Amino acid sequence: MTSKQAPRVGFVSLGCPKALVDSERILTQLRAEGYAISPSYDDADLVVVNTCGFIDAAVEESLETIGEALAENGKVIVTGCLGAREDGAMVRNAHPNVLAVTGPHAYEEVMHAVHDHLPPLHDPFLDLVPPQGIRLTPRHYAYLKISEGCNHRCTFCIIPQLRGDLVSRPIGEVMTEAENLVKAGVKELLVVSQDTSAYGLDLKYTTDFWGGRPLKTRFLDLARALGELGVWVRMHYVYPYPHVDEVIPLMAEGKILPYLDIPFQHASPRILKAMKRPASSENVLARIKAWRDVCPDLVIRSTFIVGFPGETEEDFQDLLDFLDEAQIDRAGCFKYSPVEGAPANELEGAVPEDVKEERWHRFMAHQARISEARLEARVGKRMTVLVDEIDEEGAIARSWADAPEIDGNVFIDGATHLEPGQFVEVEITEYGEHDLWGVLVTD
Numbered sequence: 001m002t003s004k005q006a007p008r009v010g011f012v013s014l015g016c017p018k019a020l021v022d023s024e025r026i027l028t029q030l031r032a033e034g035y036a037i038s039p040s041y042d043d044a045d046l047v048v049v050n051t052c053g054f055i056d057a058a059v060e061e062s063l064e065t066i067g068e069a070l071a072e073n074g075k076v077i078v079t080g081c082l083g084a085r086e087d088g089a090m091v092r093n094a095h096p097n098v099l100a101v102t103g104p105h106a107y108e109e110v111m112h113a114v115h116d117h118l119p120p121l122h123d124p125f126l127d128l129v130p131p132q133g134i135r136l137t138p139r140h141y142a143y144l145k146i147s148e149g150c151n152h153r154c155t156f157c158i159i160p161q162l163r164g165d166l167v168s169r170p171i172g173e174v175m176t177e178a179e180n181l182v183k184a185g186v187k188e189l190l191v192v193s194q195d196t197s198a199y200g201l202d203l204k205y206t207t208d209f210w211g212g213r214p215l216k217t218r219f220l221d222l223a224r225a226l227g228e229l230g231v232w233v234r235m236h237y238v239y240p241y242p243h244v245d246e247v248i249p250l251m252a253e254g255k256i257l258p259y260l261d262i263p264f265q266h267a268s269p270r271i272l273k274a275m276k277r278p279a280s281s282e283n284v285l286a287r288i289k290a291w292r293d294v295c296p297d298l299v300i301r302s303t304f305i306v307g308f309p310g311e312t313e314e315d316f317q318d319l320l321d322f323l324d325e326a327q328i329d330r331a332g333c334f335k336y337s338p339v340e341g342a343p344a345n346e347l348e349g350a351v352p353e354d355v356k357e358e359r360w361h362r363f364m365a366h367q368a369r370i371s372e373a374r375l376e377a378r379v380g381k382r383m384t385v386l387v388d389e390i391d392e393e394g395a396i397a398r399s400w401a402d403a404p405e406i407d408g409n410v411f412i413d414g415a416t417h418l419e420p421g422q423f424v425e426v427e428i429t430e431y432g433e434h435d436l437w438g439v440l441v442t443d
């Protein structure tokens with residue numbers, strides 16, 4: 001590196017959208033201080049790896065990625081959830097040559113480590129960054145993280161140990177970021193946190209200001225304000241608290257998308273109690289019915305765990321029955337695996353691996369039938385879709401019912417003239433297990 005060259009940092013981001021937002025903030029700060037971002041290991045002066053450490057597969061992927069970065073570059077700073085495991089000892093034991101280890105959302109600590117091992121060069125031209133910051137998503141959509149941490153103590157989860165209790169961002173700060181993203185061309189905001197519907201609880205819903213206008217730091221006020229920006233607003237990681245009812249009319253009015261990502265995790269009352277989940281399946285079913293009465297287009301996606309300690313065949317059947325009655329549009333499923341430090345590890349009644357596997361397959365097949373039937377009902381209907389990419393066959397888009405990367409797509413054959421970030425109207429002609437096909441509406 002010559003004295004005139006900007007120091008170059010490579011960056012690898014693993015894990016969930018919350019970690020992706022952490023990565024974007026670090027990258028924004030790096031660029032603000034004059035660092036260049038390298039797309040490869042060999043062209044970088046050092047590498048930052050933002051890790052995930054929640055489940056065993058994520059730990060393995062993170063450790064392998066750190067090893068790869070060390071082998072290819074040699075100078076590696078580790079941040080993220082894996083860095084919080086055992087106060088960093090898990091990473092250092094596996095890779096003692098890393099330069100530094102920090103936990104999640106440790107922006108200042110990461111920057112201090114970068115400064116120590118790769119001091120910045122001051123250049124007033126390189127220091128300028130756009131107000132929306134540096135992002136890792138396509139130009140037309142962005143994740144908007146509204147809080148850190150979680151107040152729940154679910155027995156299978158160590159997120160509070162890694163990320164701490166709920167810490168909400170003031171609503172004025174969140175709205176300013178959202179406004180800057182929209183001004184930069186973002187067409188869809190995906191609201192993320194560990195517990196989106198608890199937003200503002202820690203701040204006692206204090207009043208903040210956006211553009212000189214008072215707003216309470218709470219879920220309803222945030223949804224209402226975001227709905228004024230003229231873009232798609234999609235809510236993720238929502239717990240079905242009673243006050244969520246107040247947001248459903250905004251969906252029915254088209255202010256925000258009629259979409260809720262709710263991690264139900266199970267339906268058996270006994271298993272939910274063992275998990276220490278903050279809801280019961282009976283209340284949830286009643287709430288879903290009430291929501292759909294207000295907003296018939298509401299789409300619900302969720303995640304579930306099978307094979308939790310003590311889960312019986314009867315408990316599992318409760319879960320399948322819940323899927324039938326709730327008519328969940330999209331659902332992911334995980335086989336329970338012990339996470340170091342999680343209280344569930346001490347529960348009796350471990351489910352054999354072959355039983356977990358068999359239940360997982362049954363769950364996925366059961367949910368596939370429900371999802372496919374709900375997609376079939378859209379054939380012949382018109383939908384507004386957002387184009388994500390173009391390939392040689394046509395456009396790949398998403399409807400209001402589909403979050404990027406985790407839900408399905410709407411394929412528009414032959415529409416190669418469209419552009420990513422463009423809204424178009426299609427008529428649905430075909431359906432599959434996960435995706436839809438449509439033709440452009442020209443009238």
